[in-house]
Amino acid sequence: MKISKRAITIIFGILAAAFAIGTIFLFTPQGNPQQEGRPILYVNGQPINELELMRKAQTNPLFTLNPTGVLRPLIDTYFLEQVITLEALRQDAARIRVSSSEVKQQVDQLRERLGVTDREGYDRFLQSIGYTDSQLRDEIRTQLRIQKRIDELRKKVKLTDEEARFYYELHKGEYAAEDRVKARQIVLDDQATADQVYKQLIGGADFAELARQYSKVGAEQGGAVGAEPGSSEPGPVTRLVFPTPVADAVFQLKSGGMTEVIETGGRYYIVKVEEFLPGGDVPYEEVADRVKSDALSVKQNGAVENYIREVRDRAVVKFTEEQIPYEYKNPDVAKVGDKTIKLADVIQVVFSDQQVPQLIQQGLGELAVSFFFPAATDQLITEELLLQQAEASGEPFIGTRAQKAQDVQLWKTKDVTVTPDEVRAYYEENPARFSIPASATVKTVSFKDKETADKFREKLIAGDPLEELAKGLGGQVSDLGTVNPGSGLPPVVEQLVFATDADYARAGDWGVSEVVELPGQDNQKTYMVVLVKDKKAEVKKPFEAVKAEAEQLALAAKRAKLAAEWIDQLKQQAGVENNIVDVLGSLAPKTEEPATQQAPDQGAPETPAPAEAQPAGEGAN
Template identity: 30%
Template sequence: MNKKKVVNVFMGVLALLLIVGMAYQFTPNLGDLFARKETGTPALTVNGTRVTVEELENVRRSNPILSSTDTGVLGDDFKTYIVAQKIEQALVTGAVKDIKVSRGDVNTKVTEVREQNDLTDNKKWTDALQGAGLTDATYREQVRQQIAIERKVEELKKAVPAPTDAELRAYYDLNPERFQTDARIQGRQIVVADKAKAAALLTQLKGGADFAELAGANSTEFKDRGGALGPVENGVPRPVAQVALPSEVGAAAFALTTGGLTDVVESGGKFYIVKVEKYLPPAPKPFAEAKTDLTTAVQEQKQNAALEAWVTALKKDVKVEYQDINWKVENPTVATVGGQDIPYSEVVGQVVSNQQFAGLLQQVPAEQAAGLVNGILKPQVTQQLIQSYAAPALAERLKLNLTGTRQELAAALAAYGSRNVKASDADIAAFYAQNKAQFETPGSASVNEASFKDQAKAVAFRGSFAGGNFTAAATKAGGTVSERGSVTAGSGTLSEELNAAVFTAKTLKDAGEGSLTDVVKVGERFSVLYVADLKPATTQPLSAVRGQIETQVLAQKKSEAGQKFVDAQVATLKPKDNLKTVLAAQEKRVAAQTPKTPAKEEGAENGTGSTGGTTPAEGGAPAEGTEGTPATPATEGAEGTTDPATPAER
């Protein structure tokens, strides 16, 4: 039985841990989720709860990032992260050990799991448990703990008071885009089964024919109401949202923000023409209309904050005792703001969960990745953590009725700082001018190429071919024909010379149902291309994309203004960023722990005189005044000493 089936049983538990703030960024082996094995090599105890070396190694092996290296700066980071996660896990499971869970509740859950995973057969069940390193008894203990955590979380959520009107109003004012009606149009359509008929009707409409009359006489849909998209009320069609139309038709119609006719649009074997009589842009819902959704969103934020506060309180007075010196970690304060210490393990946790970091590890050696992470990613993460830790104090000082976790409060502060930002007509026009290419639809055509060794033969063929079977004629003239098929300008299907001859040259020669390019020299040969169904490039006018641009420009301006506001507010708290000091101390510690290689051998092998210690790229040069930085109190002392928690553990 594949171990994955059993591991999947606990995916819900993993999600639960994420909810309560335990940032597991991997799926550990089943036996590692909750069980505290009675056997194994002791590594550390958390408030008396034992964590074994085997459990820690399980966490490392179960995640490709954490298992990618156990040496150097990244190896030291990963060890810090693993230990911090196991400490949090032990705290949560310890906090719910007194919650009563009956044997019947456990049996019900186990039976449900076995049935859902086709493990009702006792042998299959036993094999699956053994594959995950479990017994039935240890698995049932994990289930008991799972149920206990679920009940604790529900208890915490139920204790959260209902949102006040002031909290709802604050959320409504700072998140207007979340409470808007959809864009709608008032309009009519003509739907026919024949493309030629649709084209003829469009010609009549452009000539001034009455749309409702043509729809009543020709449309296969809504002809009884003159093609009106919605029921007619007081002489005008009721507005409809874009979902009321086929996707291609809706896209074309809703691009007409100033009204007008679409071209003939094909969808599902039918041909549509839509007349937009009035475009109704998205608009904010009134507060009363949005109140139900507001209450749900704010209540969820308040519950998130309660769970975060619970886990934070569990860490406050934690005592960690190390039995295995190899798993004793440094977890110093990386920053301080508003009287709160931020542990280095939180920086590492965000690095581990960063997708770009995961990609980086696949591309470069660990020591090179460490240099890039220390120089770029960790400083960014540290600043983000400073802002989130500062957010509660700032929201209180500004007397804002904000709710949520630290990160949610930081986002709300940014929204508050950018609440009055607008996108002007000049901003929109400038963006359109600078990014016109993204609103272009490139030209396309069906292309066949005839290639000749002799230029004169190519010129003669071009002059003589006036239509008919291009392949036969070119072959008879001594050319080699290649069917290029449907080609989009600039796609790379054609060489630059051929692409220019088809899509930018003004010298195409009519030849029956298509046209011929000039003779084009390609390498040592000469080509003539037969072009059919040529569609020139088109550019959407500003009026058609104004709404899209306004949304994009406004988001960018709000982001910049919000960040500037938060930066200014955080600065008033005079935060202290210790990252450089922490990294310099880590570099010295890792170098001291790295076995020394004789300089001669190292130089002969790598062309350097390195001693094998951590390079400056991994941590940068030690910051001024950091040489000889002492160890943090939590990690000093002899093996087995019981110490108060470091700031990170608190």
């Protein structure tokens, strides 16, 4: 399990891989203070200078979008919060020991990854990012300190037996055993042989013996599925072992038995189920090791998230009283009981969503603000309400804030059940979930003019070989393989294959469409012939074949519905205040924005901040 996306975003991927980002570094090299410009803000007394912020802003993708209007203060605040958090983390990890050999190892790995192992190439790389070798090593040392601080924190986390068992109760379904079968199969390459073998089996022939004689898979083991090497006894296997159409037929045989011949993927399957092993909940003792490993990781993630929040909350931030080229806005936007939600919290959620930069780039930034900010605020309100419920319950919830909010909903609805009628209704109301989609094998052949396309189609139907004919006429053949509706086909092709009942001419196994005219670039048209074979209609699976799956999905849907109703009740009872719309309105510029804005209403230190002292206890590097 991984740390929450929100936490990872806050620390720019430190937890994942500090150096995987290549030429983008988390911190800015410290040059001569007189050359770094005036201080813009102080974090725990340490200055962040103007040029340092400018360098950081240049590597921030949101600034490259040239935000205007209400977006500008929102992005400024997002950027400054990241800078503040990173600086606070750097300071907190300053006493962690990192040896010169550890730094050298990371530098060597970085150079190898970037292909700059020679001195000249390395110097060019340093120049391109504005670093000296010494500055680069200092920044890598800082990153390693933070990584070690995080690792140190995770190692200190201990999991109690009560926490592990409670986690298991909430996530019992993740450890449940699937339905399994002990079975033998005969896999063949042609219909005629498959039909012949099937008749022999119906007549009482020994399945294992015929598998040894005919099967293209596992013949030496008598077709035993899941058998150990050298054994001819089937082992328990799940649905994943078989192609989907085969699995659907096999797992209907709950009392054992044999399937008919099933064709899929160009092969023919006959499967004999010797024993059906129903799935279900597994006792805690049988999965205790897995549960403890998962739960410990969840608890560690929560500890890291709490650490980052605490380091940021402890940071004393002061902006200078001069005009600065950034706006920092962080008012309260919502209140849940005695807990407040700040604008910066909402900003973090919104700009962590990859859709938002894309919308801004498309000129839809104002739309993104009006949609995503209210939604993110509501998300944080819900999260806070659920965290309060988790705290009040007295139960040992663990993990990040988001994890606890999710788990308290599972806890609240853990005793919910579904009736057979509810399962059947869910099956009927959600046919797409229980259907095998339509499919077909498709090729297209494209030409630059209709006359050649018509000639190709005529000769193909007359019996000329497809590949040779297309090549001789200058056609471009695209083999799309086996496709389904909605699988990314060009719209015209999908329409021809699945949405119409076109009467195709025949060319061997292939159905051949009429020539289709397609628009191209620079008014140059393309003429396409679509070839289709092995076309199969959508098939809804029988209820009995998917009953267990339908029950799980129906239960999940019912629990989600009840949890949503519970959350609505909590909001009404708590008297939630939500002012995000008013706050966003106050940020919208009333007149043209000046080149610089007033600094936040926070005074600078009365005396210049002292230079950063060397961390005590630092070893020789």
